[in-house]
Amino acid sequence: MKKVTLDEFQALQTSDKIPHLSKDGDGRDIFHLLFAQQFKRPELDALCKLADHIRKINKTVEGTELLGSTLRDKHALNLFVQPSTRTFMSFMAAEQKLGMMTLDIRDVTTSSHAKGESFQNSIRTFSSYVDLIVMRHPDKGACGVAAWEMNMAERRIPVINGGSGRDQHPSQALLDIYTIQKSLDEIDGKTIVMVGDLARGRTVRSLSYLLRNYENVRIIYASPDDLRIGDDIKDFLQRNSMTFEETDNLEKVIPEADAIYMTRVQGEWDKKGGSTGEKSAPDPRFVFRKEFLSKMKKTACLMHPLPKISEIDVELDYIDDPRIVYWRQERNGMWARAALIATIFGVHDRISEFAAD
Numbered sequence: 001m002k003k004v005t006l007d008e009f010q011a012l013q014t015s016d017k018i019p020h021l022s023k024d025g026d027g028r029d030i031f032h033l034l035f036a037q038q039f040k041r042p043e044l045d046a047l048c049k050l051a052d053h054i055r056k057i058n059k060t061v062e063g064t065e066l067l068g069s070t071l072r073d074k075h076a077l078n079l080f081v082q083p084s085t086r087t088f089m090s091f092m093a094a095e096q097k098l099g100m101m102t103l104d105i106r107d108v109t110t111s112s113h114a115k116g117e118s119f120q121n122s123i124r125t126f127s128s129y130v131d132l133i134v135m136r137h138p139d140k141g142a143c144g145v146a147a148w149e150m151n152m153a154e155r156r157i158p159v160i161n162g163g164s165g166r167d168q169h170p171s172q173a174l175l176d177i178y179t180i181q182k183s184l185d186e187i188d189g190k191t192i193v194m195v196g197d198l199a200r201g202r203t204v205r206s207l208s209y210l211l212r213n214y215e216n217v218r219i220i221y222a223s224p225d226d227l228r229i230g231d232d233i234k235d236f237l238q239r240n241s242m243t244f245e246e247t248d249n250l251e252k253v254i255p256e257a258d259a260i261y262m263t264r265v266q267g268e269w270d271k272k273g274g275s276t277g278e279k280s281a282p283d284p285r286f287v288f289r290k291e292f293l294s295k296m297k298k299t300a301c302l303m304h305p306l307p308k309i310s311e312i313d314v315e316l317d318y319i320d321d322p323r324i325v326y327w328r329q330e331r332n333g334m335w336a337r338a339a340l341i342a343t344i345f346g347v348h349d350r351i352s353e354f355a356a357d
């Protein structure tokens with residue numbers, strides 16, 4: 001693989017970084033997962049199918065034994081230096097289902113970083129002991145630095161982005177696609193409404209990138225004016241001839257939606273508001289109220305990456321309606337992440353062969 005300096009790597013456009021994130025530098029497979037743009041339709045279809053297989057064989061003792069033997073000799077480090085519940089737990093559960101031993105670092109003040117060690121040297125040190133790094137970091141580029149460091153190191157191990165600043169959350173987008181596919185049977189031709197803090201939420205950005213892989217998808221972004229989706233995403237959609245529109249009227253577009261993807265106000269990025277501050281309160285126009293259920297299509301689904309605060313009427317947690325899928329979506333994260341890890345390590349065929357028997 002052609003080696004580039006960190007400055008050169010960082011200066012590359014995302015599409016030019018992608019070859020550096022594959023096993024042999026040819027861009028054909030995913031070795032490091034940093035960006036949602038790395039996923040192509042065949043891979044998405046294969047990952048969704050594999051997630052189904054893993055879910056299915058996990059139901060039997062023989063199946064869990066097979067799964068648990070696939071990566072028994074491997075260690076995973078979950079390096080989460082930004083708050084996380086679901087992504088952290090579902091990655092850990094996924095790794096353990098595949099038999100991996102798991103380590104975690106959630107507070108860098110307890111590591112040598114506090115003594116002044118560089119981030120790159122810390123990453124290289126971690127790679128001496130583990131075979132996979134899953135990381136969440138407030139800096140948009142930190143996962144890229146880690147992946148680059150691994151490309152330069154003798155022991156090159158994969159890095160998976162578990163959330164990078166306000167920028168991307170590709171494994172979340174994968175589980176979102178898996179959930180939409182399971183709920184609607186197909187994604188081609190569907191209308192996806194994304195709601196809330198589209199300016200600072202990374203999940204909607206990564207999901208928008210992934211939807212490029214489907215035919216005739218229509219995206220409707222519903223947000224207050226100051227929380228609209230970024231221009232870079234709109235440029236991407238335009239370049240890829242994708243249909244999208246923006247609205248400040250959630251109620252009006254609900255009947256058109258096949259999937260409604262709610263998000264919370266990301267108050268932690270707002271110095272004034274803080275995570276519990278006033279700025280975290282959603283604009284009431286973008287709260288999913290109980291009566292909106294009657295406006296939804298019978299076949300539609302209501303999603304949320306979670307955590308949710310008050311942007312969905314809390315009563316919905318206790319309503320038995322198969323269209324409310326966000327708790328299922330959360331569990332899908334574990335299966336989708338197990339499929340992703342199994343694919344990166346090349347053990348997917350063993351799992352699928354077992355599932356086919």
Ligand code: NCD
Nearest residue numbers: 086087163203264305306307
């Ligand atoms: C999301 C995130 O961290 O970006 N959470 C998650 O991983 N499920 C969404 C959020 O924090 O609002």
